[in-house]
Amino acid sequence: MFKWSCRVTKAIGILVALVALASCQSYVDTTHAPAVTVFAAASLQPPFDKIARQAKVDARFNYAGTQTLTAQLTQGAQADVFASADTAHMTTVQDAGLLAGPPKIFAHNRLEIAVEKGNPKGIHTLADLARPGLVVVLADPSVPAGKYSQQALAKANVTVHPASLEPQVTGVLSKVSLGEADAGIVYVSDIVTSGKVDGVEVPDDDNVVADYSIASLSRRSAADQFIAFVLSSQGQAILVNAGFEKA
Amino acid sequence: MSEARIPGPLLALAAAGLLLFLLPLAGLIVRAPWDQVGGALVAPETATALGLSLFCSLTATAVALVLGIPLALVLARTTGTLRRVLRALTTLPMVLPPVVGGVALLLAFGRRGLIGAPLHDAFGIQVPFTTAAAVIAETFVAMPFLVIAVEGGLRALDRRYEEAARALGASSWKVFLRVTLPLLRPAIFSGAVLCWARALGEFGATITFAGNLPGRTQTVPLAVYIALETRPQAAIVLSLILLAVSLAILIGLRDRWLGV
Numbered sequence: 001m002f003k004w005s006c007r008v009t010k011a012i013g014i015l016v017a018l019v020a021l022a023s024c025q026s027y028v029d030t031t032h033a034p035a036v037t038v039f040a041a042a043s044l045q046p047p048f049d050k051i052a053r054q055a056k057v058d059a060r061f062n063y064a065g066t067q068t069l070t071a072q073l074t075q076g077a078q079a080d081v082f083a084s085a086d087t088a089h090m091t092t093v094q095d096a097g098l099l100a101g102p103p104k105i106f107a108h109n110r111l112e113i114a115v116e117k118g119n120p121k122g123i124h125t126l127a128d129l130a131r132p133g134l135v136v137v138l139a140d141p142s143v144p145a146g147k148y149s150q151q152a153l154a155k156a157n158v159t160v161h162p163a164s165l166e167p168q169v170t171g172v173l174s175k176v177s178l179g180e181a182d183a184g185i186v187y188v189s190d191i192v193t194s195g196k197v198d199g200v201e202v203p204d205d206d207n208v209v210a211d212y213s214i215a216s217l218s219r220r221s222a223a224d225q226f227i228a229f230v231l232s233s234q235g236q237a238i239l240v241n242a243g244f245e246k247a
Numbered sequence: 248m249s250e251a252r253i254p255g256p257l258l259a260l261a262a263a264g265l266l267l268f269l270l271p272l273a274g275l276i277v278r279a280p281w282d283q284v285g286g287a288l289v290a291p292e293t294a295t296a297l298g299l300s301l302f303c304s305l306t307a308t309a310v311a312l313v314l315g316i317p318l319a320l321v322l323a324r325t326t327g328t329l330r331r332v333l334r335a336l337t338t339l340p341m342v343l344p345p346v347v348g349g350v351a352l353l354l355a356f357g358r359r360g361l362i363g364a365p366l367h368d369a370f371g372i373q374v375p376f377t378t379a380a381a382v383i384a385e386t387f388v389a390m391p392f393l394v395i396a397v398e399g400g401l402r403a404l405d406r407r408y409e410e411a412a413r414a415l416g417a418s419s420w421k422v423f424l425r426v427t428l429p430l431l432r433p434a435i436f437s438g439a440v441l442c443w444a445r446a447l448g449e450f451g452a453t454i455t456f457a458g459n460l461p462g463r464t465q466t467v468p469l470a471v472y473i474a475l476e477t478r479p480q481a482a483i484v485l486s487l488i489l490l491a492v493s494l495a496i497l498i499g500l501r502d503r504w505l506g507v
Contacts, residue, residue, distance in 0.1 A: 065476075068476055070476070071476045071479070135373065135376065137376075137458065140473055142473060142476055142477040163375075163376035163458060163460065164376050164458025164459050164460050164464065165458075165459050165460060165461075165473075166458065166459060167454070167459060167472060167473060175458070178353060178357060178359065179357070179358050179359040180353065180358055180359075180373075180375050180376070
């Protein structure tokens with residue numbers, strides 16, 4: 001019994017030492033924080049990772065659905081920059097008195113229908129999504145992409161019975177690329193960066209343009225530096241490359 | 248066993264541990280919109296999610312009973328390497344992140360999956376996005392709890408009762424039904440309750456494998472997650488309901504728990 005408890009004490013000791021060692025790494029580092037914390041919509045991950053590298057800004061990203069980020073910020077999460085996939089959530093954060101500078105539109109995105117490579121089901125319009133027997137997955141209406149999808153379907157006067165309402169656009173994309181869903185509505189940029197699905201264009205009359213908005217939440221110069229790079233011609237080029245449209 | 252001699256530092260650590268459990272509960276209860284609980288309870292979305300959750304978790308428990316008791320029997324009555332391998336396989340879902348479990352289920356039962364592909368080609372059956380998928384996901388994650396509990400019960404069982412029954416001429420099937428099962432009742436009961444509670448709270452595997460559609464695959468934990476951002480009050484009320492159910496289970500079981 002004594003031997004055993006000795007071993008337990010030793011094991012706990014080793015565990016504590018490991019944790020101490022791990023906290024020397026950046027995870028728990030709060031003493032000096034040169035990095036800019038950027039809360040950005042999930043769809044922005046590919047271009048923003050590239051922008052941080054090229055701008056040589058030490059940025060830490062929190063990518064999630066815009067609605068999740070908004071909830072985190074209004075509940076008191078600390079960040080330096082907020083990049084939203086719509087203007088409504090930016091307004092919510094602004095109304096909460098959290099912005100340190102005015103929000104700026106920095107990119108646009110459009111909707112596109114994601115289908116399996118080669119489009120085996122022959123989907124060409126939004127109306128095709130209403131075909132019986134077709135497995136369609138949409139983003140939940142609480143997510144900007146889901147709200148835009150609803151608007152586009154309403155404009156096209158199409159009623160879709162989705163198999164699932166995913167809490168993130170990336171969920172829609174993965175269900176299509178895994179072959180579980182025949183089609184889903186995502187952003188053009190998602191299809192450009194995924195490469196695992198084909199896109200079917202949605203005509204301008206039915207499409208919804210998503211306005212991406214960015215603002216600083218702190219007075220730190222690194223935050224302004226990051227935003228300035230996003231708005232610069234270099235930053236805009238990276239965004240265009242990733243399937244976004246210039247502001 | 249003198250209870251009074253617990254060293255002070257250990258007591259302090261125990262109190263910190265207890266606080267970690269209590270504070271989130273307190274937050275939930277203090278911040279709950281109590282005046283809206285009644286309204287949210289009868290809201291159709293809540294009722295739908297709650298009904299679906301009950302159906303899926305109870306079905307998952309039933310499936311786990313049918314498949315899990317025989318599995319526990321095999322586990323308890325084998326030895327050596329085979330037993331170690333079986334045991335590792337059985338407990339795998341307990342340590343696997345549920346989302347990973349969901350992906351694995353997709354790769355097995357999905358339209359392109361190992362079993363899902365022939366199923367889809369031959370019968371046109373697609374498992375993901377159905378209520379059946381939610382039940383499968385919950386069973387996958389929760390059944391180990393039942394198997395482990397029943398296996399423990401079997402190991403503690405006095406085999407002489409079974410031997411006596413066999414000596415008196417009972418078939419092995421009859422011994423199982425008339426002797427083993429009744430003796431196992433407490434272990435089966437507590438295992439089933441644990442399994443049900445785990446199934447009721449299942450989130451990761453369900454949302455990955457079954458998707459999220461109100462009335463078909465959106466169980467209470469999924470509804471809480473979706474509502475948290477747009478209707479936080481509804482999310483808190485749903486969380487309170489789950490909390491009440493869990494508490495009821497614990498209180499209802501406290502004698503059983505000590506008895507097993």
